[in-house]
Amino acid sequence: MISKEIKEIVPGEIQVDIGKVEHRVVFSASRVSSGESRGTASAAASETASFSGSGNVGPEVSHLGWGRWYTLRELEAATNGLCEEIVIGEGGYGIVYRGVLNDGTKVAVKNLLNNMGQAEKEFKVEVEVIGRVRHKNLVRLLGYCVEGAYRMLVYEFVDNGNLEQWIHGDVGDVGPLTWDIRINIILGMAKGLAYLHEGLEPKVVHRDIKSSNILLDRLWNAKVSDFGLAKLLGSDSSYVTTRVMGTLGYVAPEYACTGMLNEKSDIYSFGILIMEIITGRNPVDYSRPQGETNLVDWLKTMVGNRRSEEVVDPKIPEPPSSKALKRVLLVALRCVDPDANKRPKMGHIIHMLEAEDSLYRDERRTTTRDQGSREKQETAASESGESGSRHHQQKLR
Template identity: 40%
Template sequence: MTKSSWHVDIRALITLPQAKTAKITTMHLKILIAIATIAVLGSANAQDYPNCRSSCGNVNITFPFGSGKGCYHSSDFLVTCNKSSGEPIPYFRESNIVISNMSTSKSEMQISPIVSHDCYNESGRVESDQRILTLRDFRISSKNKFVAIGCDTNARFRGRRGNDSDIFTGCISSCGRNSTITNGSCSGVGCCEVAVPEGMNVYDISLGSFNNHENITDFNPCSYAFFVEEGKFNFSMTDIAHFESERMPMLLDWAIGNLTCNQAKGMGNFLCRGNSTCDQDYGGPGYRCRCREGYEGNPYVVDAAGCKDIDECDLRNHDCEHDAHCVNIPGNYTCTCREGYSGDGRKAGTGCTADESTVIKIGLGISVSAIILLIFVTWLYLILQKRKLMMLREKFFKQNGGIMLQQRISGDRGSRDQARVFTIDELKKATNNFDDTRIIGKGGYGTVYKGVLSDNRIVAIKKSMLPDQTETQIEQFINEVLILSQINHRNVVKLIGCFLETEVPLLVYEFIPNGTLSDHIHNVKGKSSAFTWDIRLRIATETAEALSYLHSSASVPIIHRDVKPMNILLDENYVAKVADFGASKLIPIDQIELATIVQGTLGYLDPEYLQTNQLTDKSDVYSFGVVLVELLTGKKALSFDRPEAERNLAIYFLYSLKEGRLLQVLDEHLQLNDIPSEIIQVSRLAERCLRVKGDERPTMKEVAIELQGILASMIQKHPWVESSPNENEGEYLLKGLTNDDEYTNGGSISIVSSSTFDSMSKHTILPIASGR
């Protein structure tokens, strides 16, 4: 008796006439209950029986699939669990087709049937295995491909949809002599593939060979054909000679029976019950169940494994607004607004709208909170900015050598007068925030601004050139501060103060209004005629006195290392002020010379220092000698605009002395018809200062004393007379020096020649310029 017949019989018993029911005996009632129980069991979950397996190997078994008597819906859903090989293997029905996976939500099952093959040797066909599969509730999924492998292969399959006529399709694979076999390509060379028609429940694979593989038996003895899930097979050339896969995965679609949803609902064994419903989108044959919206699980059972309510609130799979409370209900959820709000609480709905009283409270709370927050943020911002400024100033102080400067000052025991430390606001006010119109000069190590302090003092403020200073530049900057701090001489520019807590360090000097010596003897037209010899001699004397003081009278001897007209400033009375000590060196008292990297300006560099790197006080003497020559001639120390023989002024001047042509090289603005004895004496002093060997040069103290004497002599006899009282000395310089003079060696000039200068120009030497 079938389950349906049981159902009919039960209904017939229930609808007996009332008169007859009175005669129903106790036995009749027992039979009725038993039949009803069997009918209910027939429509219940088959896996409720104790002998039903829930898994086999790695595959979960869920109804309508089952393993064991009474555990499955129909014979097509039978799973045979084979334990003979150790690890349990699930098979489709009672076949040798392995089940890889099964899904009740997608109504799919993945199986792995044996690959069909057809093999040959030299005698002909030796083995052939061509598969047939007949299904009822299952269909071959159109997600599969039919694939054939071989070089002499004719593969096809015959399929059927229910009672429709047979469907034939297939493909041919060959390997011609000039054919190219490509990995991953099933285009007909070594491998071919064809799409699978939808809805087939029967298939029959057949393989054939056009030439019995007789021409290529060594290369391709077999042909293979199989259904495979799309994307699960990637062809390789090695598959032609030896295809290693015995099974290939393919997909089957399934449904329950052959009735539609509406037809099956009237039957007693309809499986879509409880929280599941029949899938109206499925077009058949048969029907499929799916869980109702808001539920998940197995739609074919009604127990704990069936469709269970999804807690959207717990999974946060809802669209309640952030201030609404999510409440889970069977199959759905609701959103509840908090007190003082109304609406459905959903983002896609009306949301939660504040009541009027709530709006006022919220507005007031937000305003007060915003004011408090603004005050707090402002206070915090000011604190952080102040802290940031302090840290930034500390950083710049260290970056600009403040610590090094402190260490050197403490090392010198504070014997010097301390310079004033300015604030950045004072210096900005003094220079109109460092306006470009206040720039009065630019040098190799910075820009100089004219400023007016709060006490109306006019100053020169030097701003370092580069913010990313190297260790050498910081050392030079600190050097200048240290040297100027300990010097107190009327002919040395005075350092008033400094500021180190900005990105670029600043130095504040006394303002020297009349420019540089270079401006007066080279650059400014119309000034040179008023720049008389007595002014030039006094400037030379004052410069020599300043250098003599640095060499001999300072607590630690100082070598300027960049003596040139650009670094000699003039005040309104043409009083000389030696400036720019960035390249200067402090020389320990017990040392005569100091090994350093060559530094200075071309044209003024001591040739001995250039060759030996040994810096001595005589290096300043040589540079001063070039300055004397510039005062005498009015020409620049180095100029490539002049003829080659005249490019280096020192060489050209000495050569002119030797040839007795002093008058021809003197500055025409001096307006001399003959040479005064003072000029002859200064020229002879310049020659001695320019000697190649430092030992043969006078000291700066000797130079200063000699210039003081010349200046005093000129003042005593002022105004000048046309004839010089020292006729012999004048005649000596006019007629030229003999080959036995001190600055010659074996009849040839031993100072730096023009060719030597050309080689000097190849050295990388930083020029030092005061910029003031």
């Protein structure tokens, strides 16, 4: 029988020598005598026996009712012993490794840090809820590993990098992210977040929306990642925390000042991300001149001075129409309203973006039709002119 509860970590910890020194995790020594030393991954595996009740190898199917329960041995083999050379990301929650399972499946393995104070019961509930999430704009959580103090999450691997790399990386004077692609990325992010906010109960607040957490597939479709330990909230509820999580420049002011967290915190971060995608600028950039350091303040000034066209990322191959640009900027500015209650919900944001996208397509079709009409008129005029010229020449003969 598999225990329904994940054993809580207790004092008396022993270090497991796996991975980077600063990220090594610990497991409970409650069953280890004071004179006994365990410094290898096998120690953690044997500790799992008390958790699973079935030896050192965990069951293939998770007792949470979804996905897989991966063993530490499996994930260690997939990541070459949590090798530093295959690290693809680090953050406040943990360190992420690229891995390949025995069946050839590419995965991203997140080793959660043990110093984050994540309660065992909360871990179980959140993994159970988020593990059932299925949306094309959310990175899929495939399973997890619980052995000793190890808490690891296994995600699908998205192989076209993240948004930060494509916006701020060295992609040349003109990048591959066209205006249409950027709008599609914004819309995809909005749909993924709308599902977390409005399609689940309890709803999920991401807490760390930023460009590096938006992964892209080969068709430039956006997939929101790193929501495995986001905060779950009941309907119409907020959460007050003494530990603000997030990234400089993206954090909503009321969350930073008071610790008050709800989905409107995500809306603010999303608005910042729209600005970043459109302008190609970082939310906070101290290398820029005074008045341009803070993206929100600079953008508001530019829009107020009727200089919206000047904010567009110069790496966009073909700039958008003035009307299309202004509509997207309006959405972004509404998202970062200082009054959280005035920020739109994600569903409303999708409606505004799709209306803009439809308008932009209609505008292009109209332009194409006008160009075609002009070309026909010019051709007809040319043919008429040639016909008249021939008739005049015949008369002269």
